[in-house]
Amino acid sequence: MPLTGVKNVVLVLSGKGGVGKSSVTLQLALALSLQGKSVGILDIDLTGPSMPRLVGLEDAKITQAPGGWMPVPVHSAETATESTSQTQRGSLRCMSLGFLLRDRGDAVIWRGPKKTAMIRQFLSDVFWGSTDYLLIDTPPGTSDEHIALAEQLLTLSTIDAAVAAQSGVPRLAGAVLVTTPQAVATSDVRKEANFCVKTNIPVLGVIENMSGYSCPCCGEVSNLFSSGGGQVMAQELSLPFMGSVPIDVKFGELVEGKMEPGDSDDEEEGETPQTESQEAPAEPDDRPLVERYRETWSYPRFEGFAQTLVNSIEGPAAAS
Ligand SMILES: Nc1ncnc2c1ncn2[C@@H]1O[C@H](COP(=O)(O)OP(=O)(O)O)[C@@H](O)[C@H]1O
Ligand SMILES: [Mg+2]
Structure with a gap:
């Protein structure tokens, strides 16, 4: 059975590329994992399967098991212990078309x-096993491909929560729409909303990304002239507005590597984030992505978004 073991499927949609759909998918996944949920990311954005790069696993090879392709582990589950104040963490696994394509250029063929x-x-061919939330990073747009994808998803899952609970069929919980203040002007959100109406997929919320600028030192958000449009648009369309996410340099560095003056291109994997002590030689930060993510200004926002999602999908009692 395709998607066996998956409880909830959430689509992440955007009208066009470059609005931060993959970044939002990843951060929702990390935040849900930090709520103790086991999470999978399925990256089917053929126009730019960027998830392997974002999670720092570009060289990972996927393997085939009797149940299907095995997703690549990003981090494992961790149970809360008495010695740590941290809450339980769920596992995160990732499957991307990028793992199958030899280099990024292959996507165009x-x-x-x-x-x-x-x-x-x-x-249908990925073996997810027990997974609370499967987040799907979709290709940007509302084309025929999307309709085909939605139709197939609706054959593999159900939007009816009661049916899902009784039958064990995955629940297609809905879609998160990602936009930027700029994209709002071109009414991309409207198209996404129409797409959801057409395909019967509930809209869980709208996130306005790259909305203002978060100071790397204090987190204070400035440059608010380019923000707020997503909220107005969501209100006009009677869609739930989840919130806005400023440009966060720390998050950018976390997933893209730190850029130094004179850097030409990528390959900054070994770069270390700033440490408290200035004298100490820079030690590579070997902690998993999810632990380093906790320290970004974006995390508290996504923690809130994750709680909102869990609330609206599982009910208020399930959110921690
Ligand atoms: N809120 C943000 N703060 C900082 N950088 C961001 C933010 N959102 C996205 N980015 C960066 O912008 C670029 C495009 O984002 P991405 O998620 O790949 O977009 P999409 O999937 O919509 O094409 C990436 O380099 C990503 O790291
Ligand atoms: Mg993307």
């Missing part, structure tokens, strides 16, 4: 029916 077939196969 996949077109039309071949592309759709590959996405279909990807939806």
Whole structure:
């Protein structure tokens, strides 16, 4: 059975690329994991399967098991112990078309029916096992491909919570729409909302990304002239507004590596974040991504978004 063991499926949608859909997917996943949920990310964005890069696992090889392709572990579950004040952490695993493509340039050769077939196969052929939340990073837009994807998802899952609870079929809980203040002006959110109406997929909320600028030192948000449009738009369309996310340099460095003056391109994996002590030689930070993510200004926001999602999907009692 495809998607066996998956409880809830959440789609992350955006009208166009570059608005931070993959970043939002990743941060929702990390925040849900920090709420103790076991999480999977399925990256089916053929226009730019960026998840392997964002989670720092570009070289990971995926393996095939009797149940299907095995997702790549990003971090394992951790049970709360008496010695730590930390709450329980759920596992995070990731499957991306990027793992299957030899280099990023390969994406362009996949077109039309071949592309759709590959996405279909990807939806059904990954062995997720027990997973509370499967977040799907979708290709940007509202094209035929999306309709095909939604139709297939609706055959593998149900939007009816009661049916899901009784039958064990995964619940397609809904979609999170990502926009930027700029994208709002081009009414991308409207198209996304229409897409959800057309396909019967509930809208869980709208997130306005790159909304203002978060000071790397204190987290204070400035440059608010370019923010707020997403909220107005959500109100106009009667969609729940989850909140806005400023540009967060620390988060950018976490996933893209730290840029120094004179850096030409990528490959900054070994770079260390700033430490408290200025004299200490820079030690590589070997902690898992999820632990380093806790220290960004974005985390408290996504913690709130994750709670909102769990509340609206599982009910208020389930959110920690
Ligand atoms: N809130 C943010 N703060 C800082 N950088 C961000 C933020 N959102 C996205 N980015 C960066 O912007 C770039 C594009 O984001 P990405 O998530 O890949 O967009 P999309 O998936 O919509 O194409 C990435 O380099 C990402 O690290
Ligand atoms: Mg992306």
